[in-house]
Amino acid sequence: MKKLKIVGGVVVVAVVVAGVMLYQNGNTQTDNVADNVTLAKTPLQNVDAQALARGKYIAIAGDCVACHTLPGGKGAFSGGYKIDTPFGGIYASNITPDEQDGIGNWTEREFFNAVRHGKGKSGENLYPAMPYNAYVKVSDRDMHDLWLYMRSVEPVANKVTATDLPFPYNIRMAMMGWNLLFFKNDAFTADSTQTAQYNRGAYLVEGLEHCAACHTPKNIIGGDTSAYLQGSNLGVWHAPEITSNSYTGIGSWSNEQIVQYLKTGSNHVAVASGPMAEAVTNSTQHLTDDDLQAIATYLKAQKGSNNKAPAALTADSSLMKQGANVYAANCSACHNSNGKGIPGLAASLANNPGIVAPDATSLFTTVLEGGRGAVTVSNPTSGAMPSFAWKLSDQQVAAAVTYIRNSWGNSAPAVSEQQAAKMREKLHLPAQMASQ
Template identity: 45%
Template sequence: MRSGLVIAIAMIMLCGSAVVVDAADVQDFAAVERGHYLADAADCGSCHTVPGSNHPFSGGRPIETPFGILVAPNITSDRETGIGDWTDDEFDAAVRGGRSRNGARLYPAMPFPYYSRMSRQDVMDIRAYLDTIQPVRHAVQVNRLPFPLNLRISMIAWDALYFKPEEFHPDTSKSNDWNRGAYLTLGPGHCGACHTPKTFLGGDKPSDALRGYTLQGWTAPGITSGKGPLADWSIADIEVYLRTGHNRYAAAAGLMSEVVKLSTSKMTNDDVKAIATYLKDTSGPAAQSSAPDKNVVSAGAAIYQDLCAACHRRDGKGVPGLFPDLAETATVKTRDPTTVLRVILQGAQSVSTGPEPTGPAMPGFGWQLNDAQIAAVATYVRDHFGKAPPVSESDARKARSDEAARTD
């Protein structure tokens, strides 16, 4: 049936005239289109494609976890090194059940706890789309974890603790927009994989869902509303941010820039609005702060005026759509200063998208400022604009050391 679809499309392209297409082929084409959309919503390309590669979904990209490095597998239709020889049941079991075709348990770097909320039809549509991607022969050694974590039998206990597979069921007391947003956020979008705090075993803490987590050298801030970091963001603010990577308050950089570029910017306006609707109805706690040393704040204020005020302005409001408003940037308000320190030390490149092609960058100041000065300006920014806890010199020293050791 899929080969019939390919032939039909080829005939249309070659003849440039009306062609009678079998109803089954039309149905297949619709499945491919749905699958393409869902693969983007699920951000499959981000993990399964090496950046800059001309071979999408062929795997090989290292995925950093708290326990070691895993490598995304080849999910093209190559029969020997990809999924071309897999049955539909085997593919569904991997995506929604966390099981490889030989029954081995997958590690949750593959976000199957979230994907389990998709329907089997969703997964089959994704496969229909992947079948249209050029197969690539690329054998990948997926598991590079140290002993004993490299033994997949350890996942039996993890699954028992943290994996509760269940398809998404709408909440009849909520609007259609809310339910669509909940499905995308909690299902294919797997937002909690980055934004939900984890236990020491790497499982989600359900009571703290979407309240922020730190991974791969970045802080994924809390994205709940209520009294959380996005308290002052409207539905429209969240929507514009997800579509373009920029809004009047903030700009997407780091890991979030990939999410915007490869996933949310490709969604329909209605779906992005639905996600924003859901997030604005998900409450979170207010940020907690403590009084910093006045001398540190004073020193940080002087550094800010010298190095930062030209772009972010003296009042921290920046330039809408260009330079972030520090009082409304979620990573400034969050308890963990990882992202603030990384950006001050190393700089950051914001995402470039079709609607917002500029993608402005911030230079790093690690070469110019010592650890005490980095801590001072970070403390000033977080206290003055975000009411977040102070940053110590040892925090800055550790951040500098961690950044020097990273390869990304």
């Protein structure tokens, strides 16, 4: 890991030079925004209520609140939430109209430049933890409505801790090189060979909803690889493949089943937990059915990876035998001996693509830490799973996870005791209690 970081550092430094020489702010899609009116100073009385309502919808689709609000902090959009990246923590800004601590003194153009081009008020580069590489696709009209909405939110005095990353990531100039390599400064263009519904889905997934921020794997300096939406490791979670691959992706889900997952937080097999529960709770559950259908249509049209199911491990291997025992004693009460769970409550482990993902990180996290499904308007209680960290040894956890990945028609590589131990450490969980 240390080696990777050093390599990453050298790459960053090298690309700074290239970036300074070559990066240009080439996107010229807007030019009718006000340079002299600031966020806090425009009177709200003259604003068209419909535009304001549209702006609120844009803010929800962009899930601005998720990063810009510290849970238990001073209020919506007032910043201070720390986003962990492999390079260190980055604090999200206060984006309320407060003139001291927020963006009350920003003009509309400065706001556009930040959201779509990753530029701070004085033109400095923002870190790409702010997903401007997706928001660059947001249309002028949506940006303008969003600007109107941001004007209407409560100003909050809250000075956010300055981000302090180690060298070389502390150099904001370095982001110029990053931008050169990974930031495509292009507005959204509809694909004329596709339907309007597909294009609406593309606009939302690639832009406002920034699904690729979590679902597309990254290279060592945090740029998107070409394996678009093919699954990515987020530290203690894995965001699975969400393309039409029917083994590790969601190719076997109907559009209705995708919509149901994004709207209610669960469907016939899966329950959204961890970062996806937050995305559903804050954002996708509030989208219109038409928009959710559009997203489903777009996802189903993505070809995805070439992952193919391997032969399942046989039930008589010792790991599988041990796994079957652990499962019967600890899991079957909720997930059932046929692995099908309790619809809408406990996830099905059978026929659930997330369970056979090449990266089993989310499975370890769920078993060790327990979990809770997304809380939504249509499922206000959701289901919860207890933590097994105190009860099961690393060996037992590995056996159970291997077992669920290779039963009821599932097949996926076995996982090891060492992987379970590493995840326990990452999650800061104590070892199994001695009496077990």
